[in-house]
Amino acid sequence: MKIILYIIQKEFKQIFRNKGMLPIIFVLPLLQLVILSNAATFEVKNIKFGYIDNDHTSTSRTLVEKFNASTYFDVLTDFPSEGLASSSMLNGEVDVVLEIPQYFERDLQKEKYNSLGITINAIDGAAAGVENVYVTQIVQNFNQNLKVDLLQVSDKQIQPITIETIPLFWYNETLNYKTFMVPGILVLLVTMITLFLSGMNIVREKEIGTLEQINVTPIKKSQFIIGKLFPFWVIGIGLLTIGLIIAKLIFDVPMVGSLVLMYFYTSIYILVILGIGLFISNFTDTQQQAMFIAWFFTVIFILMSGLFTPIESMPEWAQILTEFNPIKYFVEVMRMVMLKGSSFIDVLPQIIKTFLFAFIMNGLAVWSYKKTT
Amino acid sequence: MSITISNISKSYKNVKALQDISFEVKENELFGLIGPDGAGKTTLFRILTTLLIANEGTATVAGFDVISDYKMIRNSVGYMPGKFSLYQDLTVEENLNFFATIFGTTIEENYDLIKDIYVQIEPFKDRRAGKLSGGMKQKLALCCALIHKPKVLFLDEPTTGVDPVSRKEFWDMLKRLQQKGITILVSTPYMDEAALCDRIALIQAGKILEIDTPKAIVKHYSKPIYNVRANNMYQLINSLNDYEYNHSVYPFGEFVHYTDKRADFNQKELKMYLETKNLTDIEIEKTIATIEDTFMELAK
Known part of the structure; x- marks a missing residue:
């Protein structure tokens, strides 16, 4: 026990003396949290909007005015011709072009039917889809108002019954994107920092040759590993704490669930990450190699974690793969507990799976550590 | 033990x-x-x-x-x-x-x-x-x-x-x-x-x-060993290596350690040979073998 304590003490000394590493551990993750939570959003805003008005009537102007009033669209230009509009889109100056046909108002009154031309830049497919929805909403809304204006008294009897849906957004009432992203980004930084540091740590001893010196001493492998990895467990928990404080202070993310449960889950989760880190360092000889492999896995784990893209929309084989992704469970648990207030029983499946991962990863890591040295 | x-x-x-x-x-x-x-x-x-x-x-x-x-x-x-x-x-x-x-x-x-x-x-x-x-x-x-x-x-x-x-x-x-x-x-x-x-x-x-x-x-080193020195070290080594009776030639600090194949080695003969190779200030003297000499001999 005394030996483990001494190694832990030594490890902390080395971490705090490493002037290059210290800011990476504590400052960069927080910058990441603040910047990514604000920037990584799927809300499509400030859509550059252009239109070609071939009608020039009050109705067409009302329609354009509707777009102008919307917060999503920046109405930029009134194109005199379709050709100019297309070249402008080619240059990336506009995202959406609305073409109002000639005699729009007259045909609408006469035939109660007309069509509009919408061109959307769909290089970013997801954004184009969202833009389409916005445009449809505005046009539909315009349509409703128009009906009222154009209806004559005699038509009142045949007014169609419309069904209106009023959605209630549970757990995130205002659809605030940050509320959704902050717990996820928190997961990201706890994972990245603990994985990179633990992965590089034992390799470092290998690199500078002290591991060989240690191996000649009577110290037990378990003592050495626990002593080396425990500081990173502490750092992981520390990062979670700082992250939660920032989430509350800066982003005002609701924390409905129990903090104790969050810490309990995280403490098991970090064990998985430390196991992976140790496993990586057993198969590498330099810090660079360890870093590279750690990066490779983090990128895959993060992109397949449901942090940025919903797992439900992945192909089936990828969904099966995500079952083996510890980050997925961490993201789920953080979101469930923080936003929904899930209890211990609700996240029990995730806890069991994570515990299993921790057991397997650390088992593999210790086994391979014995084999390679 | x-x-x-x-x-x-x-x-x-x-x-x-x-x-x-x-x-x-x-x-x-x-x-x-x-x-x-x-x-x-x-x-x-x-x-x-x-x-x-x-x-x-x-x-x-x-x-x-x-x-x-x-x-x-x-x-x-x-x-x-x-x-x-x-x-x-x-x-x-x-x-x-x-x-x-x-x-x-x-x-x-x-x-x-x-x-x-x-x-x-x-x-x-x-x-x-x-x-x-x-x-x-x-x-x-x-x-x-x-x-x-x-x-x-x-x-x-x-x-x-x-x-x-x-x-x-x-x-x-x-x-x-x-x-x-x-x-x-x-x-x-x-x-x-x-x-x-x-x-x-x-x-x-x-x-x-x-x-x-x-x-x-x-x-263990049985052969008599000689310190040889001349004005041009590089040429000296080359010349000694070309000498038909040489057994071993190793540079050793400012000298070259030389041993001969023959039992009746004559220092003057070697000196004359080296002089024909345009070397001057030639010194040849008997010396004691070191561990390095032994090592070189054994490693041969």
Whole structure:
């Protein structure tokens, strides 16, 4: 026990003396949290909007005015011709072009039917889809108002019954994107920092040759590993704490669930990450190699974690793969507990799976550590 | 016997690092392992310090088998690898404390053993190990290897890359440690250090060439050996190599060590030959063989 304590003490000394590493551990993750939570959003805003008005009537102007009033669209230009509009889109100056046909108002009154031309830049497919929805909403809304204006008294009897849906957004009432992203980004930084540091740590001893010196001493492998990895467990928990404080202070993310449960889950989760880190360092000889492999896995784990893209929309084989992704469970648990207030029983499946991962990863890591040295 | 090695062989894939090595080191002996780089010295050290398992053969250190009793060996040996490997970002004192703790002891407990060496680096005890000079680093490493009072001390090329003054100091320290009852196995590529050992083993390409005291090893060298000197060293070596009766020609400091094939070697004859090669200031004199000469002869 005394030996483990001494190694832990030594490890902390080395971490705090490493002037290059210290800011990476504590400052960069927080910058990441603040910047990514604000920037990584799927809300499509400030859509550059252009239109070609071939009608020039009050109705067409009302329609354009509707777009102008919307917060999503920046109405930029009134194109005199379709050709100019297309070249402008080619240059990336506009995202959406609305073409109002000639005699729009007259045909609408006469035939109660007309069509509009919408061109959307769909290089970013997801954004184009969202833009389409916005445009449809505005046009539909315009349509409703128009009906009222154009209806004559005699038509009142045949007014169609419309069904209106009023959605209630549970757990995130205002659809605030940050509320959704902050717990996820928190997961990201706890994972990245603990994985990179633990992965590089034992390799470092290998690199500078002290591991060989240690191996000649009577110290037990378990003592050495626990002593080396425990500081990173502490750092992981520390990062979670700082992250939660920032989430509350800066982003005002609701924390409905129990903090104790969050810490309990995280403490098991970090064990998985430390196991992976140790496993990586057993198969590498330099810090660079360890870093590279750690990066490779983090990128895959993060992109397949449901942090940025919903797992439900992945192909089936990828969904099966995500079952083996510890980050997925961490993201789920953080979101469930923080936003929904899930209890211990609700996240029990995730806890069991994570515990299993921790057991397997650390088992593999210790086994391979014995084999390679 | 402090160390016994019998029929140890080790190969890495296609390279045979050690081939059928056997020797013994007596209690309280300063034993030198002399050989060029790549001879297999480090491999042998790693086997004896339980870091590596030999393909064949057995070995014991301080009475314990290197495979079955490896835990006991780790408690009773000190190992100083060739590359300086202490924590560069910890101070001198912290490094020493760290190694004392993992051996389950304290600096105070064995202070008398390291005192001689530690007093030299004590003024810098709050300095980071990475900021020490080469000689200081080496003294610190020796302290760390001694802190748990080992019975056997393994030093793998301790003086490589160290200045001549520090080298001499280091060997004086080893002599003092030996007096305190520690068996020392030291490897070095420097032949001049070999003379300071009680016994030496000459090793090359994974094979032991000769084991004996330094004096006895030199006596094995039977041929008379001559120091040759001239105004142009390069041309001298070339000319001697071209000489039909030469047995061996090795540059040795400001001289060339020369031996002849014939029993009735005549110095004047050689001088005349060298003069025909346009060399001047020629000096030829008989000299005593060194360990290096023996090594070169055996390695031939």
